[in-house]
Amino acid sequence: MSKEITSRAQDYSQWYNDLVIKGGLADYSAVRGCMVIKPYGYSIWEKIQRTLDDMFKATGHVNAYFPLFIPKSFLSKEAAHVEGFAKECAVVTHYRLKNSPDGKGIIVDPDAKLEEELIVRPTSETIIWNTYKDWITSYRDLPLLINQWANVVRWEMRTRLFLRTAEFLWQEGHTAHATKEEAVEETMKMLGVYADFAEQWMAIPVIKGYKTANERFAGAEDTYCIEALMQDGKALQAGTSHFLGQNFAKAFDVKFVTKENKSEFVWATSWGVSTRLIGALIMAHSDDKGLILPPKLAPIQVVIVPIYKTEEQLATINEKATEIKKSLEAKGISVKYDNDDKQKPGWKFAEYEMKGVPIRIAMGPRDIENGTVEIARRDTGEKHTYSFTDLTTKVEHLLEQIQLNIFQKALDYRDEHITRTDTWEEFVDVLENKTGFVSAHWDGTSETELKIKEKTKATIRCIELNAHAEEGKCILTGNPSHKRVLFAKAY
Amino acid sequence: MSKEITSRAQDYSQWYNDLVIKGGLADYSAVRGCMVIKPYGYSIWEKIQRTLDDMFKATGHVNAYFPLFIPKSFLSKEAAHVEGFAKECAVVTHYRLKNSPDGKGIIVDPDAKLEEELIVRPTSETIIWNTYKDWITSYRDLPLLINQWANVVRWEMRTRLFLRTAEFLWQEGHTAHATKEEAVEETMKMLGVYADFAEQWMAIPVIKGYKTANERFAGAEDTYCIEALMQDGKALQAGTSHFLGQNFAKAFDVKFVTKENKSEFVWATSWGVSTRLIGALIMAHSDDKGLILPPKLAPIQVVIVPIYKTEEQLATINEKATEIKKSLEAKGISVKYDNDDKQKPGWKFAEYEMKGVPIRIAMGPRDIENGTVEIARRDTGEKHTYSFTDLTTKVEHLLEQIQLNIFQKALDYRDEHITRTDTWEEFVDVLENKTGFVSAHWDGTSETELKIKEKTKATIRCIELNAHAEEGKCILTGNPSHKRVLFAKAY
Numbered sequence: 001m002s003k004e005i006t007s008r009a010q011d012y013s014q015w016y017n018d019l020v021i022k023g024g025l026a027d028y029s030a031v032r033g034c035m036v037i038k039p040y041g042y043s044i045w046e047k048i049q050r051t052l053d054d055m056f057k058a059t060g061h062v063n064a065y066f067p068l069f070i071p072k073s074f075l076s077k078e079a080a081h082v083e084g085f086a087k088e089c090a091v092v093t094h095y096r097l098k099n100s101p102d103g104k105g106i107i108v109d110p111d112a113k114l115e116e117e118l119i120v121r122p123t124s125e126t127i128i129w130n131t132y133k134d135w136i137t138s139y140r141d142l143p144l145l146i147n148q149w150a151n152v153v154r155w156e157m158r159t160r161l162f163l164r165t166a167e168f169l170w171q172e173g174h175t176a177h178a179t180k181e182e183a184v185e186e187t188m189k190m191l192g193v194y195a196d197f198a199e200q201w202m203a204i205p206v207i208k209g210y211k212t213a214n215e216r217f218a219g220a221e222d223t224y225c226i227e228a229l230m231q232d233g234k235a236l237q238a239g240t241s242h243f244l245g246q247n248f249a250k251a252f253d254v255k256f257v258t259k260e261n262k263s264e265f266v267w268a269t270s271w272g273v274s275t276r277l278i279g280a281l282i283m284a285h286s287d288d289k290g291l292i293l294p295p296k297l298a299p300i301q302v303v304i305v306p307i308y309k310t311e312e313q314l315a316t317i318n319e320k321a322t323e324i325k326k327s328l329e330a331k332g333i334s335v336k337y338d339n340d341d342k343q344k345p346g347w348k349f350a351e352y353e354m355k356g357v358p359i360r361i362a363m364g365p366r367d368i369e370n371g372t373v374e375i376a377r378r379d380t381g382e383k384h385t386y387s388f389t390d391l392t393t394k395v396e397h398l399l400e401q402i403q404l405n406i407f408q409k410a411l412d413y414r415d416e417h418i419t420r421t422d423t424w425e426e427f428v429d430v431l432e433n434k435t436g437f438v439s440a441h442w443d444g445t446s447e448t449e450l451k452i453k454e455k456t457k458a459t460i461r462c463i464e465l466n467a468h469a470e471e472g473k474c475i476l477t478g479n480p481s482h483k484r485v486l487f488a489k490a491y
Numbered sequence: 492m493s494k495e496i497t498s499r500a501q502d503y504s505q506w507y508n509d510l511v512i513k514g515g516l517a518d519y520s521a522v523r524g525c526m527v528i529k530p531y532g533y534s535i536w537e538k539i540q541r542t543l544d545d546m547f548k549a550t551g552h553v554n555a556y557f558p559l560f561i562p563k564s565f566l567s568k569e570a571a572h573v574e575g576f577a578k579e580c581a582v583v584t585h586y587r588l589k590n591s592p593d594g595k596g597i598i599v600d601p602d603a604k605l606e607e608e609l610i611v612r613p614t615s616e617t618i619i620w621n622t623y624k625d626w627i628t629s630y631r632d633l634p635l636l637i638n639q640w641a642n643v644v645r646w647e648m649r650t651r652l653f654l655r656t657a658e659f660l661w662q663e664g665h666t667a668h669a670t671k672e673e674a675v676e677e678t679m680k681m682l683g684v685y686a687d688f689a690e691q692w693m694a695i696p697v698i699k700g701y702k703t704a705n706e707r708f709a710g711a712e713d714t715y716c717i718e719a720l721m722q723d724g725k726a727l728q729a730g731t732s733h734f735l736g737q738n739f740a741k742a743f744d745v746k747f748v749t750k751e752n753k754s755e756f757v758w759a760t761s762w763g764v765s766t767r768l769i770g771a772l773i774m775a776h777s778d779d780k781g782l783i784l785p786p787k788l789a790p791i792q793v794v795i796v797p798i799y800k801t802e803e804q805l806a807t808i809n810e811k812a813t814e815i816k817k818s819l820e821a822k823g824i825s826v827k828y829d830n831d832d833k834q835k836p837g838w839k840f841a842e843y844e845m846k847g848v849p850i851r852i853a854m855g856p857r858d859i860e861n862g863t864v865e866i867a868r869r870d871t872g873e874k875h876t877y878s879f880t881d882l883t884t885k886v887e888h889l890l891e892q893i894q895l896n897i898f899q900k901a902l903d904y905r906d907e908h909i910t911r912t913d914t915w916e917e918f919v920d921v922l923e924n925k926t927g928f929v930s931a932h933w934d935g936t937s938e939t940e941l942k943i944k945e946k947t948k949a950t951i952r953c954i955e956l957n958a959h960a961e962e963g964k965c966i967l968t969g970n971p972s973h974k975r976v977l978f979a980k981a982y
Contacts, residue, residue, distance in 0.1 A: 027622070029618070029622065030558075030562060030622075031558045031561075031609065034559070034560060036556065036557050036622055037555055037556040039553040042553070042554050043554070046554065062530040062534065063530065063533050063537065064527070065528040065536075066520070067525035068642055068644065069581070069658070070522075071521060071522060072588070072596075072599075073596065075588070087589075089587070090560070090586060090609070091583060091584065091588065092611065094581075094584065095581060095582065096578060097580065098578075105564060106566065106573060108563075108582050108608055117599055118581070119588070120611070127520070127522070130521050131518070131521075146530065151642065153559065155586040
């Protein structure tokens with residue numbers, strides 16, 4: 001297969017697909033809208049999972065597992081929820097197949113029709129709150145801080161690998177609290193966990209904010225989000241944390257007895273991130289040579305490539321390379337030593353650039369003589385010669401520098417792409433040409449929001465948490481506004 | 492809720508259910524046949540998962556993820572496979588719901604019927620081999636050593652928590668090889684990994700063997716298994732490893748070019764264990780007071796309970812207990828210090844016995860004065876007083892001893908329950924009264940095997956890998972036999 005990648009300038013969308021497929025992260029499957037996550041892509045997900053799981057546990061959460069299927073009637077119980085989620089979903093109607101009477105293949109057995117159809121979970125609020133009803137009776141049972149790692153299905157019409165697939169992997173936190181204050185605090189705490197993870201691990205700067213009513217999770221009182229900016233100037237919602245009020249407690253009749261012996265409805269939150277994060281990771285940092293992965297999430301952090309002509313030379317390099325590999329691994333650095341003799345060094349260099357390995361160490365016979373190696377950084381392309389002395393420490397520092405550098409680069413790009421504007425002409429022009437976030441006044445009505453979307457394809461990504469009060473006039477209607485909001489075209 | 496447990500003697504099956512539900516491991520759900528795995532049960536699964544995943548990676552495997560859905564036609568491609576798996580499964584026929592015209596709830600939208608129905612995976616050989624077709628072209632692409640952690644659905648009519656549920660969690664390894672020898676070696680290697688895990692981590696002795704044609708995996712050439720014995724004398728299949736020959740490669744046309752430039756079909760294996768292991772874990776060791784968990788898989792390995800009357804006493808104990816907890820945790824031991832003042836020590840003792848915590852440390856004011864603690868072992872019930880000196884080392888040793896002891900206990904029970912017999916009367920009597928495995932001669936025909944099952948409810952659990960040649964007569968027909976096989980009633 002050709003490893004050539006379409007450039008971003010030529011076709012951004014094709015560039016993204018090339019990275020996903022040629023980088024070995026994922027593939028289309030035989031099932032419409034569903035992807036296969038290949039080993040290299042899955043190992044990134046494993047790192048994301050392990051890190052977030054540790055962060056969830058450090059903040060007092062435990063994992064559990066709830067059924068894949070949701071009885072159809074459950075979806076109708078929360079009025080807003082059903083509007084948002086019952087539309088496009090996978091519906092199980094039968095529980096048996098049988099041999100076709102004509103002897104050709106198998107057919108659905110019409111006698112095996114379910115009394116009530118089951119929906120493959122698009123999200124689990126309903127089945128979980130139906131369960132919480134049995135688990136919660138007193139304030140002593142609260143808070144309930146539970147997370148689930150699971151697959152979910154939303155029958156999307158237009159799909160893109162990682163960014164929007166019919167089935168995807170995610171985690172969904174579902175917590176129950178005795179007071180509104182505590183639930184709001186939990187919502188904000190998890191938003192903070194997501195923002196820390198995005199910035200410190202994925203090296204993607206994010207803006208914390210809350211959604212307008214139009215963009216809110218179906219069934220939430222408030223939806224908070226972290227918004228990131230991709231290299232094509234489009235925004236991507238990287239995680240959401242919802243304050244659900246008492247909506248699901250009321251829908252599923254989940255009450256508890258307070259310390260004062262009163263019966264009250266329970267307060268709820270839910271929050272999630274998904275394999276979509278891998279899409280964000282790819283688009284935020286990579287270049288026309290392939291992936292650029294932040295060292296903290298890279299499955300292979302260092303690759304060592306031997307440069308040799310004779311078997312003797314290889315034997316000498318093997319010895320030194322193995323020694324370096326061991327000493328790096330002792331520091332928890334993941335290293336691949338690629339001495340496969342079926343491929344030339346040039347091919348390997350291109351291959352690991354494609355795969356986004358942060359550091360490449362090349363070693364030839366002369367390096368061994370001189371006691372040096374050549375180290376190339378994937379993020380900047382810089383090459384330098386380093387002596388063997390303290391090599392492990394140098395590599396550790398370099399990995400830290402790369403992590404910081406790609407964050408800084410993404411941050412600079414993002415900050416250059418937040419444009420404040422007060423005129424409609426400039427608003428339209430920025431969205432069309434400069435792209436990125438536009439900070440503008442809005443009159444607070446859904447009507448205006450939808451009109452702006454119609455005219456420009458931009459949506460309100462969020463109202464920033466740290467937005468300060470400022471009197472102004474709505475960019476479209478000129479009606480009074482008290483705060484700027486962030487618009488952008490989005491994934 | 493009453494924490495009283497039905498005794499094994501009174502009703503073994505109810506005892507098991509009591510442990511699962513009152514021990515906080517799992518619960519029934521609103522969806523027929525599907526369970527909710529509660530946090531305590533899920534944390535056991537996380538330990539199983541983490542340990543096995545490390546073992547898989549140490550043997551060269553990587554993880555990936557394939558779609559939840561399988562197109563109906565895929566199931567028909569392997570003739571034996573469809574017979575085994577297409578019977579009872581969840582069938583997705585539609586992809587949309589809509590508001591009911593009568594305004595009451597939602598209905599399946601008849602316009603959103605899928606062209607081809609999708610099956611919720613009961614196992615993934617078909618979708619995976621359909622994918623491998625694109626991944627394998629040359630011997631250079633082999634071996635392909637991939638594992639998947641996933642949920643699967645089999646529409647079982649009779650379900651029991653953990654042991655047999657419509658949806659369960661598992662891992663499924665799917666490997667592809669250039670030669671038959673290599674595939675057979677892989678099959679046996681993974682059987683070995685499962686046996687090691689069962690014995691060294693779960694403390695459950697297992698017999699390695701292979702299945703008769705009747706009990707083979709649908710689509711396999713050979714099915715190898717590990718068989719364990721539960722306390723009621725019934726066998727439980729704890730893991731299987733299948734040599735699939737070229738069956739799936741032929742069904743999905745997966746060929747590769749050999750080193751000699753010939754085109755050949757690929758050889759395959761698959762292997763899996765599931766949340767069923769938790770059922771085995773519960774039944775193998777526990778007693779009438781509750782769960783007994785092997786230290787290596789216990790979510791809480793040590794619980795510390797303070798015994799006090801005054802706040803002052805509690806303050807002193809808090810200080811010492813926190814110190815002990817820290818020093819145990821520094822050794823990687825998971826510790827819970829339960830100083831909740833809403834419950835009495837007696838209640839806590841019963842609670843942690845129920846939950847199977849291997850070691851309980853009780854500390855009162857007199858202990859503090861004497862520089863001692865009282866340690867109770869969950870497996871034997873023994874209590875001893877230990878001085879503070881080297882307490883961490885003592886606890887470490889004790890955990891190792893408990894791990895070994897419960898394995899030995901299970902091994903003794905198992906070995907006492909393997910009965911060699913050569914007469915039909917004794918065969919029937921042992922199965923009915925003594926229970927356990929019966930080692931007997933069988934004439935090698937499926938017909939006889941099924942007749943024996945009809946008459947006794949016992950099946951051939953396996954033909955032991957280390958069974959030696961021995962001339963004899965079939966226990967039922969008297970026809971010649973060259974090897975004994977293991978019969979038992981089974982879960």
